[in-house]
Amino acid sequence: MRPVTFVKWGGSLITDKTGRFSVRTDVLERLADELARYHAAPPNAPIVLGHGSGSFGHVAAREAGFDPGAPLPDPAPALSQIQKAVDTLHRHVVHALRNAGLPVFSWAPSSAFVTTRGTPERSSSDPVHHALSAGALPVTYGDVTLDTKHGLSICSTETVFRTLIDALQQQGPPVARVLWCGNTDGVYDANGHTLPDLTAEQARTMIGDVHDPDGTDVTGGMALRLRTASALAEQGIDSLLLNGTVPNRFAAALRNDPDAHRTHIAAG
Numbered sequence: 121m122r123p124v125t126f127v128k129w130g131g132s133l134i135t136d137k138t139g140r141f142s143v144r145t146d147v148l149e150r151l152a153d154e155l156a157r158y159h160a161a162p163p164n165a166p167i168v169l170g171h172g173s174g175s176f177g178h179v180a181a182r183e184a185g186f187d188p189g190a191p192l193p194d195p196a197p198a199l200s201q202i203q204k205a206v207d208t209l210h211r212h213v214v215h216a217l218r219n220a221g222l223p224v225f226s227w228a229p230s231s232a233f234v235t236t237r238g239t240p241e242r243s244s245s246d247p248v249h250h251a252l253s254a255g256a257l258p259v260t261y262g263d264v265t266l267d268t269k270h271g272l273s274i275c276s277t278e279t280v281f282r283t284l285i286d287a288l289q290q291q292g293p294p295v296a297r298v299l300w301c302g303n304t305d306g307v308y309d310a311n312g313h314t315l316p317d318l319t320a321e322q323a324r325t326m327i328g329d330v331h332d333p334d335g336t337d338v339t340g341g342m343a344l345r346l347r348t349a350s351a352l353a354e355q356g357i358d359s360l361l362l363n364g365t366v367p368n369r370f371a372a373a374l375r376n377d378p379d380a381h382r383t384h385i386a387a388g
């Protein structure tokens with residue numbers, strides 16, 4: 121099998137994070153169409169798609185009183201409410217993908233692993249590995265998890281990807297790169313200009329300089345993305361941070377076309 125490309129559609133892209141349970145259906149449909157065209161045109165890399173939770177999971181987690189540093193006194197109702205919100209957005213995503221003709225295989229982190237203070241344990245990538253071998257499109261997402269210390273925790277798509285990539289790397293196929301699709305032209309410097317190329321070290325240095333995302337967020341925004349991309353670069357995996365709100369930017373990144381409006385965090 122060819123090396124796998126991981127793709128995240130961020131919550132800032134597919135939802136309005138300043139709203140409450142507000143999905144951008146038009147954006148979802150266009151992205152699904154861009155992905156379907158790539159999928160139908162060999163030679164195409166196998167894809168694992170993940171999506172953020174935006175104004176669904178982040179809002180539900182905040183409303184349930186989620187605090188990453190402390191256990192919730194009564195986790196069961198919160199777990200159920202957050203899972204419902206996350207699942208509602210996931211249904212929108214898989215609906216758009218199936219309508220575009222893609223062979224979706226949905227893979228829920230909340231059913232696949234338990235966490236300890238937010239860190240996944242005992243994860244198996246077997247279903248994702250087999251789905252890829254079968255030619256399916258595995259689709260996962262940032263999710264709520266049962267947690268051994270806190271009752272519940274939240275796993276961002278970034279954490280899900282790192283766990284899944286570690287597990288996949290042990291069995292093959294290799295993972296080549298991650299496309300992080302959001303609502304900015306990659307990572308901006310202090311003047312708002314895109315930084316086209318960053319090493320892992322430079323990306324890590326920038327963590328203290330980024331601001332919180334607009335709207336509700338419980339997982340760490342751009343700081344978490346930079347931390348994750350630097351760690352992946354050190355494992356030999358490239359990251360591209362790009363703006364999915366602009367038509368065809370995602371399609372161009374899938375094809376590896378050059379584009380000045382994105383940030384490349386290079387492996388090595």
Ligand SMILES: Nc1ncnc2c1ncn2[C@@H]1O[C@H](COP(=O)(O)OP(=O)(O)OP(=O)(O)O)[C@@H](O)[C@H]1O
Pocket residue numbers: 129130131132133137171172173174175178262301302303304306307308309329330331332333334337339340341342
């Ligand atoms: N230096 C920066 N360059 C680019 N974006 C930045 C920077 N600093 C902060 N941001 C903010 O980070 C946001 C992206 O983080 P966010 O967590 O919303 O991403 P996401 O993955 O799309 O969302 P979700 O976590 O809901 O999936 C951007 O919309 C932007 O407002």
Ligand SMILES: C=C(C)CCOP(=O)(O)O
Pocket residue numbers: 131171172173174177178181202206261262263264274275276277278338339
């Ligand atoms: C808030 C929840 C439930 C998941 C967050 O995942 P992310 O949007 O990828 O950070």
